[in-house]
Amino acid sequence: MNKNHFPIDPPEEDVIAAQIRQIVDTALAPNESFPVFLWRMYKQLGFRHLFRDWTEILFTLLLFISLGILTALAAADQPSFAAERAYAFIFMLSPLVYLALSLLFFVRRMQDPIHEVEMSCTYSGQQIASLRMLVFGAAALLINSGVLIFLRLRLDTGTFNLPLALTLSAASLLLFASLFLYVLLRVRSNMMRIVLGSSYAALCILLLGPNESGSFFSPDSIPFYLYLPLGALFAFFFLKNLRRLADLQRQGGHFSC
Amino acid sequence: MLNVHQVSKNFGSFQALRSIDLEFANGVYGLLAPNGAGKTTLIKMLATLLFPSEGEITYNGENITAMDARYRNLLGYLPQQFGYYKNDSPQKYLTYIAALKGMSQAEASPRIAELLKLVALEDVAGKKMKKFSGGMIQRVGIAQAMLNDPKILILDEPTAGLDPKERVRFRNLLTSLARDRIVILSTHIVSDVEPIAGEVIMIKDQRILYKDTVDHLCRRIEGRVFETYVEHDEAETFRSRYLSLSEKQESSRLKIRFLHEGEAMPGWTPVMPNLEDLFIYTYRDGQEQEDKEPAK
Ligand SMILES: Nc1ncnc2c1ncn2[C@@H]1O[C@H](COP(=O)(O)OP(=O)(O)OP(=O)(O)O)[C@@H](O)[C@H]1O
Ligand SMILES: [Mg+2]
Numbered sequence A: 001m002n003k004n005h006f007p008i009d010p011p012e013e014d015v016i017a018a019q020i021r022q023i024v025d026t027a028l029a030p031n032e033s034f035p036v037f038l039w040r041m042y043k044q045l046g047f048r049h050l051f052r053d054w055t056e057i058l059f060t061l062l063l064f065i066s067l068g069i070l071t072a073l074a075a076a077d078q079p080s081f082a083a084e085r086a087y088a089f090i091f092m093l094s095p096l097v098y099l100a101l102s103l104l105f106f107v108r109r110m111q112d113p114i115h116e117v118e119m120s121c122t123y124s125g126q127q128i129a130s131l132r133m134l135v136f137g138a139a140a141l142l143i144n145s146g147v148l149i150f151l152r153l154r155l156d157t158g159t160f161n162l163p164l165a166l167t168l169s170a171a172s173l174l175l176f177a178s179l180f181l182y183v184l185l186r187v188r189s190n191m192m193r194i195v196l197g198s199s200y201a202a203l204c205i206l207l208l209g210p211n212e213s214g215s216f217f218s219p220d221s222i223p224f225y226l227y228l229p230l231g232a233l234f235a236f237f238f239l240k241n242l243r244r245l246a247d248l249q250r251q252g253g254h255f256s257c
Numbered sequence B: 001m002l003n004v005h006q007v008s009k010n011f012g013s014f015q016a017l018r019s020i021d022l023e024f025a026n027g028v029y030g031l032l033a034p035n036g037a038g039k040t041t042l043i044k045m046l047a048t049l050l051f052p053s054e055g056e057i058t059y060n061g062e063n064i065t066a067m068d069a070r071y072r073n074l075l076g077y078l079p080q081q082f083g084y085y086k087n088d089s090p091q092k093y094l095t096y097i098a099a100l101k102g103m104s105q106a107e108a109s110p111r112i113a114e115l116l117k118l119v120a121l122e123d124v125a126g127k128k129m130k131k132f133s134g135g136m137i138q139r140v141g142i143a144q145a146m147l148n149d150p151k152i153l154i155l156d157e158p159t160a161g162l163d164p165k166e167r168v169r170f171r172n173l174l175t176s177l178a179r180d181r182i183v184i185l186s187t188h189i190v191s192d193v194e195p196i197a198g199e200v201i202m203i204k205d206q207r208i209l210y211k212d213t214v215d216h217l218c219r220r221i222e223g224r225v226f227e228t229y230v231e232h233d234e235a236e237t238f239r240s241r242y243l244s245l246s247e248k249q250e251s252s253r254l255k256i257r258f259l260h261e262g263e264a265m266p267g268w269t270p271v272m273p274n275l276e277d278l279f280i281y282t283y284r285d286g287q288e289q290e291d292k293e294p295a296k
Helices: A013-028 A034-045 A055-077 A079-111 A115-119 A125-154 A162-186 A190-208 A224-247 B039-046 B090-100 B105-118 B134-146 B164-180 B214-219 B232-241 B275-282
Strands: B002-011 B014-024 B027-032 B054-059 B075-078 B152-156 B182-187 B199-204 B207-212 B225-230 B243-250 B253-259
Touching: A034 A125, A034 A224, A034 B090, A055 A079, A079 A125, A079 A162, A079 A190, A125 A162, A125 A224, A162 A190, A162 A224, B002 B039, B014 B039, B014 B207, B027 B039, B027 B164, B039 B152, B039 B182, B075 B134, B090 B105, B090 B134, B105 B134, B134 B152, B134 B164, B164 B182, B199 B214, B199 B275, B207 B214, B214 B275, B225 B232, B232 B243, B232 B253, B243 B275, B253 B275
Parallel strands: B027 B182, B027 B199, B075 B152, B152 B182
Antiparallel strands: B002 B014, B002 B054, B199 B207, B225 B253, B243 B253
């Protein structure tokens, strides 16, 4: 049979390719899961492209060292203070590393001259931003745990409960991180963002801050294993918000901060 | 095939583009219009950086916003304000963009070397870009846009800052690239598109005024363009009566190329109109546009 005897011209190769992709995409729905997508992107981009330069990492290290020094100084001054107040401090300070990292990133993002080219690439600016937020979260988690283990080794307070400290720190970090992303993505007005941010800080101080009759809420009144499901819940919300950040472009929106 | 269907773009209450219909097949398209006409707005919509307020843009029938990463995978884009990290070298910068474009290290390295050579930057590949001239930066931008061998290459004023030699090189490059891809470039410099554009698109009053070949466009004012010599003291009156298109000092007199709608006078030489003539005629100040028929 003569192959050239088609009554109509075959479609262009482009068109064929696009149609095949469309059919495959439709048939393969649901698409790959978000963690798989992030992992693939991470493997593709590699760690070195997540941070533009070492100043971001240096900044984190400095922050971490000064936090450590401050805590050590406070602990040395008041030996009784450390054990009782440590958990409250952990709850308040754990998100700080994450906040500092994220703010630095978003401040840079606003001045970012490369934005337009990045946006036009296969991996959009938002998708990389979401991966960075995830890496920041993981980095902050590690840094916090490091500080806590360091404190445990340095302070000879028998009452300092390391498992509690670690789970509490992780839960409070994830809670804050998901709230942070939620506000960033869902709250449009800067004024409102500032109000919400200050409210969170005020609430922390009110709940945990020292007053005459002790604090309203003491994190060590809850056993540490209860922080595990809480942490998992917050981690779920965190991932959900990360996904929303990564999907922004697909929905035809741009995030502004 | 890239199609723009009835696209409008509003910025608040200001309408920058209105009911745009366009079709792009492989070849070079020159987007030619004066400052503020909406070239960048149209280009950003084609690059998915802005979304149409109305209408849609499709590639082979699929909405480009819905195609998302699959569309951006086919795209090479040079913004009008090309941003870069001052402390990066072209090598480092291109490596970074290649990663964002989803290219593996093994694919990217030879491609980057090839492109650096193509834009004549291989000798400064490792130097920080903050020491570069404007034209060198622009060439890094051009290389960046071509990294992934895009099927759709969109360039917003790519020749800004290039010297004449580089301009020629760049034009030749685009011609050879356009054989199997869509190349869209915006400019307000007529000579950048006249020799290479398969079709020229002109925007006026937020709409597409023309989309046609250079030849067809020039024919619109055929028979109305003349050249003549005038004395210096007569030049002012001459300009007030006819639309001067270009002027040249020749010995003691002025050689004026101008447009006139009526009968030719003795001493005038009819000449073939060029794209520049049409551009000046189309966008002449204050006067109303008689020729308002939209593009096909
Ligand atoms: N983000 C924006 N908000 C409000 N108005 C805008 C915005 N971007 C563009 N415009 C307006 O839209 C119109 C078209 O602008 P655009 O940048 O597309 O023009 P252009 O043809 O690229 O000009 P140029 O040759 O100077 O680059 C202008 O009047 C401009 O002021
Ligand atoms: Mg422009």
